[in-house]
Amino acid sequence: MLLYALTISLSAFLLFAVQPIIAKSILPWFGGSSAVWSTCMLFFQVVLLLGYVWAHWLHQKLAARKQAMVHIVVLAASLATLPIIPNQAWRTASVGQPSLRILALLVVTVGLPYFLLSSTSPLLQAWYARNHKDGLPYRLFALSNLASMLALLSYPLVVEPNLPTRMQEWVWSGAYVFFVVFCGLTAWRAGADPMAKMTAQAIASETAEPPPAGSTRLLWLGLAASASVLLLAVTNHLTQDVAAIPFLWILPLSVYLLSFILCFESPRFYRRWLFGPLLFAALGFMAYRMWFGHKEMPIRPVIALFGLALFVCCMVCHGELARLKPHPRYLTGFYVTVSLGGAFGGLFVGLVAPNVFHAYYEFPLGMMLCAAVTFLAFGRDLWRMRWLPKYAGMAFLVLALGGYIYFLGHIMSVMVSGYKVVARNFYGQLRVSEEGDPRTEEDAHRTLIHGMINHGEQMLREEYRRLPITYFCPESGIGRAMRAQEGAPRRIGILGLGCGTLAAYGKAGDTIRIYEINPMVLDLAQHWFSYLSETPAKVEVAIGDGRLSLDGESNQQFDILVMDAFSGDSVPVHLVTKEAFGIYWRHLKPGGILAVNVTNTYLDLKPVMERAAAAFGKIALHYDYDADDSEFLCFSCSWDLVMDRATADRHPELYRRAKVLQPRGRFRTWTDDFSNMYSILK
Numbered sequence: 001m002l003l004y005a006l007t008i009s010l011s012a013f014l015l016f017a018v019q020p021i022i023a024k025s026i027l028p029w030f031g032g033s034s035a036v037w038s039t040c041m042l043f044f045q046v047v048l049l050l051g052y053v054w055a056h057w058l059h060q061k062l063a064a065r066k067q068a069m070v071h072i073v074v075l076a077a078s079l080a081t082l083p084i085i086p087n088q089a090w091r092t093a094s095v096g097q098p099s100l101r102i103l104a105l106l107v108v109t110v111g112l113p114y115f116l117l118s119s120t121s122p123l124l125q126a127w128y129a130r131n132h133k134d135g136l137p138y139r140l141f142a143l144s145n146l147a148s149m150l151a152l153l154s155y156p157l158v159v160e161p162n163l164p165t166r167m168q169e170w171v172w173s174g175a176y177v178f179f180v181v182f183c184g185l186t187a188w189r190a191g192a193d194p195m196a197k198m199t200a201q202a203i204a205s206e207t208a209e210p211p212p213a214g215s216t217r218l219l220w221l222g223l224a225a226s227a228s229v230l231l232l233a234v235t236n237h238l239t240q241d242v243a244a245i246p247f248l249w250i251l252p253l254s255v256y257l258l259s260f261i262l263c264f265e266s267p268r269f270y271r272r273w274l275f276g277p278l279l280f281a282a283l284g285f286m287a288y289r290m291w292f293g294h295k296e297m298p299i300r301p302v303i304a305l306f307g308l309a310l311f312v313c314c315m316v317c318h319g320e321l322a323r324l325k326p327h328p329r330y331l332t333g334f335y336v337t338v339s340l341g342g343a344f345g346g347l348f349v350g351l352v353a354p355n356v357f358h359a360y361y362e363f364p365l366g367m368m369l370c371a372a373v374t375f376l377a378f379g380r381d382l383w384r385m386r387w388l389p390k391y392a393g394m395a396f397l398v399l400a401l402g403g404y405i406y407f408l409g410h411i412m413s414v415m416v417s418g419y420k421v422v423a424r425n426f427y428g429q430l431r432v433s434e435e436g437d438p439r440t441e442e443d444a445h446r447t448l449i450h451g452m453i454n455h456g457e458q459m460l461r462e463e464y465r466r467l468p469i470t471y472f473c474p475e476s477g478i479g480r481a482m483r484a485q486e487g488a489p490r491r492i493g494i495l496g497l498g499c500g501t502l503a504a505y506g507k508a509g510d511t512i513r514i515y516e517i518n519p520m521v522l523d524l525a526q527h528w529f530s531y532l533s534e535t536p537a538k539v540e541v542a543i544g545d546g547r548l549s550l551d552g553e554s555n556q557q558f559d560i561l562v563m564d565a566f567s568g569d570s571v572p573v574h575l576v577t578k579e580a581f582g583i584y585w586r587h588l589k590p591g592g593i594l595a596v597n598v599t600n601t602y603l604d605l606k607p608v609m610e611r612a613a614a615a616f617g618k619i620a621l622h623y624d625y626d627a628d629d630s631e632f633l634c635f636s637c638s639w640d641l642v643m644d645r646a647t648a649d650r651h652p653e654l655y656r657r658a659k660v661l662q663p664r665g666r667f668r669t670w671t672d673d674f675s676n677m678y679s680i681l682k
Contacts, residue, residue: 495564
């Protein structure tokens with residue numbers, strides 16, 4: 001039992017530890033978007049399914065000794081793929097729709113090891129059940145989920161703050177070698193165990209246990225798919241429409257794994273009489289939060305309540321799965337069906353929805369699926385009861401389900417109403433809204449929204465429409481940088497287009513070169529906003545990741561280089577590392593200024609900026625602009641200007657209301673190989 005438990009625990013830990021390691025490694029290669037994480041999760045869910053299919057095939061088709069030999073050979077072959085260090089050849093600046101490229105990279109880099117790690121838990125449980133007739137293999141499944149959750153939580157708290165990315169890859173690869181040894185030993189002993197043949201013969205001689213019915217298998221599939229869709233949909237909703245907090249995806253995934261652990265460790269943790277009513281409340285709360293008439297709440301309680309609601313939904317889905325689990329002889333088939341449901345959920349949310357839907361319809365559809373599948377699970381048992389009130393119970397469930405689906409359908413119909421444009425692609429949802437009548441209202445404006453974040457506005461009244469507003473007002477840090485470089489024609493570089501507000505600073509003779517990763521942003525900026533068309537400056541737009549595009553270009557000789565490429569409130573880390581700053585300085589003229597928008601609700605980027613500036617002997621000036629409540633043109637914002645000290649001294653006005661950034665304790669310089677988001681949380 002100890003060998004089985006150790007091997008399964010190590011495999012599960014490595015299974016979830018590799019996800020943030022490999023995703024963080026490739027994140028800078030595809031624009032630093034949170035969608036990279038979603039695509040990685042899709043890959044892991046699909047390969048998990050393939051691993052379960054492999055375990056099922058081995059267990060059903062081969063004799064005990066042959067199972068062990070075949071699996072040992074494949075384990076040995078997987079060592080040839082180590083270490084799991086992605087090949088630099090996969091990097092590209094043109095990342096308009098990189099999902100397939102990311103999936104191919106993951107297959108080549110970590111596909112076979114992850115495939116074998118995925119197969120370990122169901123395969124070893126099947127071997128244990130075969131060789132230990134009175135054992136409890138499903139407790140090993142709970143143990144594997146516990147190890148998975150420990151791996152997930154340890155990454156941001158222990159691994160990332162202490163180990164560079166390359167070291168993480170080498171340590172994981174070394175641990176995988178130990179796993180291969182343990183798993184190979186377990187396979188050899190399981191195949192050689194004299195009980196294997198005896199137990200198999202005993203099982204064959206018993207009265208055959210009937211296989212699960214087709215309706216039961218469909219219920220397995222639906223329950224697993226419901227939990228998977230809700231996991232990913234809630235993650236997207238929290239990070240896009242509630243708060244763009246780094247690593248907020250950890251909360252839903254931890255809740256998801258915790259429900260697996262509780263439900264499969266012991267049936268006593270799931271009680272229908274308790275979780276049935278809680279499910280009504282959880283689904284009701286999530287639907288209410290999607291309704292546009294809901295009352296605003298502080299962010300922390302909303303996040304906590306969403307986590308609790310997801311936990312209840314997952315407890316019901318996984319609790320019903322645990323109630324329906326088959327005899328251990330059908331164990332591998334059960335896990336294949338469960339993982340197939342998870343893969344369906346990942347494919348639907350990660351690949352289908354961004355390319356088919358204009359809005360985040362997968363969330364209400366996931367709630368509908370959860371309500372319908374749990375209705376079938378509850379209703380099936382209710383209908384089997386031989387007492388009259390079952391008809392009243394069924395009628396109540398039918399009416400509740402119908403009303404709930406109708407309400408969610410209404411929400412979906414209004415999700416895109418009230419906007420000029422609603423569009424969506426790999427990088428998220430973009431909307432264009434318009435408020436006020438310019439004929440009668442001074443503050444009438446049009447807004448570009450990415451998720452929940454304002455990505456730029458333009459006033460609609462003629463006297464205001466060409467002014468730089470919101471985060472880019474003349475009194476902000478970027479406004480000061482633009483004034484300091486006035487005079488001769490300027491060459492201005494901008495990472496991140498938004499609606500094109502910074503083009504308002506362009507003058508005749510200036511050249512503005514803009515780097516934008518999302519082609520859809522350019523389309524909306526050109527068709528719904530006039531900053532690009534009305535500036536007297538020459539405008540050039542390069543579609544692609546800003547850093548990678550600059551890295552491949554000759555010296556642009558910028559007077560000002562503006563970094564405003566944040567996705568929501570999150571930070572593409574690869575844009576603020578020491579190596580990134582080296583690229584920026586290569587493209588700046590002597591005496592040029594690097595301006596970085598550090599406005600952020602949850603992160604304090606000042607120590608990152610100070611260390612990056614100090615690495616090149618530069619000075620960093622920090623500006624906080626606090627807009628009055630009466631202002632409708634400007635937003636409160638924070639900017640850092642990085643330059644030579646001589647440049648700052650030539651423009652003494654830059655020191656006014658500026659804070660010279662100073663070193664903070666032992667804060668470590670961020671590099672492409674090291675960053676620690678938790679060290680800068682406010």
